[in-house]
Amino acid sequence: MNRRQLLGAVGGGASISVCGFLKTMSSNDEEVAYPKVSVHGDTTDPERNVALSVEVIQQFSRESPAEIQVAFTNTAESAREFYFGSTPPFSEYLSTERNDGTQLVAIPRNRSHISLGDVNDATGESSENQEIVPERPLDGCWRLHGDLAVWGFANQKTVKPGETLQEKFTVLDYSDNTTCLPGGEYRFVSPNYFGQNNPWGFTVELTYSE
Structure with missing residues (x-):
């Protein structure tokens, strides 16, 4: 199942959002304005006996892209x-397309079934050893370079009472965007x-100082 697209979660998948706007673009880092990231998670019905949260753990800088973390806790007894x-x-690694056609991507720390090339149909393992998260911004932009191939599958988990599952994600500009991190809100929804x-799902917002 080769899919040059970002696949949604199966059954219990989840979602994220991001927004941003890069005011200046230059190979000179001093001329780049990086946005501040904030996140807003959807509310959850208390009767479900689960707690979902999303938080920012790292802001954009010259040295690194932004990171967010999603956590799921079983609050039942x-x-x-x-x-x-x-x-x-x-x-869910790709935000909903906005009216202007722009999107963002959220790359998980666990990338065993994600690549910038094809994935093996039988195993889901990446067939190419390519750098998904760049080591440095290109002309000031933290951007995904190329098509993202994802092997999507269902993952059944037994979660103990009070146990929390969590995953960290790197926020990048989508490769099809014509400008880097255009401003506004982005929704990631399962x-x-x-x-x-x-x-x-939840919304991540990127804002800039005036």
Whole structure:
């Protein structure tokens, strides 16, 4: 199943969002303005007995792109079975396309089934050893370079009472964008996170100082 696209989570997948606007672009780092990242998670029905959160753990800088973390906690008094996507507790890596056609990507720390080339249909392992998260910005822009291939699969987890699953994600500009990190809000949403047509997601906002 080769898919040159970002696959949504299966069953219990999740979502994220990002927004930003790069005011100046130059190979001279002193001329680059990096946005501040903030995140806003959707509310969760208390009757589900789970707690979902998203937080910023690293801002954009000359040295590194922004990072966010998604956490899922079983707040029930007993162990329970949950179905997630490839990277529990969140497996939606591409934001919803905005009216201007721009998007962002959130690359998980666990990249065993993600590549910038094809993936092996039988195993899901990356067929090319390519750098997904760049070591440095190109002309000041932290951007995904190329098509992202993802091997999507269901991931069943037994979560103990009080146990938390979490995953960190690197925020990058999408390779198809014509400008770097255009401003506004971006939504990452899993449409079936709590079952059919029961979504969960959150918004990440990037803002700039005047």
